[in-house]
Amino acid sequence: MSAQRELRLRTCGALRAGAPALPDQQRTMKTKVIQVSGLLLTLVYAALILWLYATEPRSFKEAASGAELAAGTYQINQEKFAAGQRLFLAEQFRAARAEWQQADPAQGDARTQFYIAYSFYREGWGRVYYDQDLFKQGLEAAKRAANLSATSQLTVADPNLQMHTVAELQAELEQGLERTLSDANPLKVFRTRK
Amino acid sequence: MHFILLPMIFLTVALLGGVRIGLDHALIFVAPPLITLVLAILLLSLLVRGRLVELHRWLATDQAPLTNVSHGWLLLTLFFASAQAFNSALPERGLLHWLFSFFFLWTLWNNQFSVFDARRLLRSLIVLFGTAFVVKHILLANLYGPEGGWLTKVAGTLLRGASLGTLDATPFAPASGYLAFFTLALYLAGLFLLAFHPPGEAEARLAAPTDREFLIDVDAIRQDKAESRVERLLP
Structure with missing residues (x-):
């Protein structure tokens, strides 16, 4: 209650000395509660908008997966992942990637991203030359895997693979993208795929 | 209303203003280009001149700090909503983007020197956004869209060829137009609410x-x- 108003009411005798001015206090309190809750609510909404623009989900499903990832409750589809592995071993790399992309729509699982990168490596590897586009995509996936496993070193103990860490795979993909004089070496046809 | 409803309306405009729906029905988020921020500042200054935003009532030393913070936050959401409303009405790239930007810039700049009241300003904004919406989401979307008759396709190809590709526009799904209409309508509704229930009245x-x-x-x-x-x- 403003001092002027209080003085006016006291002069009129409406408020006795020492009597609490309850209605005004209640209203001020109510306004404060509305202001604080409004601020909090709209700040949370603004944070959600920023997050949406930062992650740019392509569908509502992807947005939901992203939210799960942010909340730490994200889990990949294990069945799809296993199906992708079977296709990978059968050298059907594109089909394997399609399965893994469905298994990990939010691209939030380091192991799945490692396998996707590996499939790009194996598909792009050639005895005479490497497919640059596939290697570039593989490098992107490997970088995603590296970012996701930044806190702990990811080691994939799969006997069907010859590279078990993201660092090895990333180095191999980067090497394949480099243009050097050794590319002209005819003996490179004897190198083996990892 | 000024602490919850209006910020929510303006934040929703800020969210939807940059959302497009691709031809494959994928969501596309277009961050506001720099020019939209400049346009938003010009529009805010126009809103102040038109007394739709009365800064002396919104931010005053005799008000409680929390009230000032809430009004400041409302002003910020209004700024981002304005930027995204322009983003929604502007073509995404090419010469058309710059033509539209120049059209907005010229109109807003000229209006800075006109005598305005809140009602005239609101009418002027409806015309401004309405024109941009019709040109972008009805005229250009039909001209460059994948659907349409052979005449539309021929006109689109001729326009593209005659302008050496500079008048090219990104085709989106028709849902983008509906979304833009809703966004602009929501933005203008927010401004109407602001005009008829200005902050400070409650206090x-x-x-x-x-x-x-x-x-x-x-x-x-x-x-x-x-x-x-x-x-x-x-x-």
């Missing part, structure tokens, strides 16, 4: 006595008068 209402308190005042005056009469009558 003024709070400071004014309620009917009950007014009756208490009247009773007290009556009582005082009666007492003074009795005092006069008594020896």
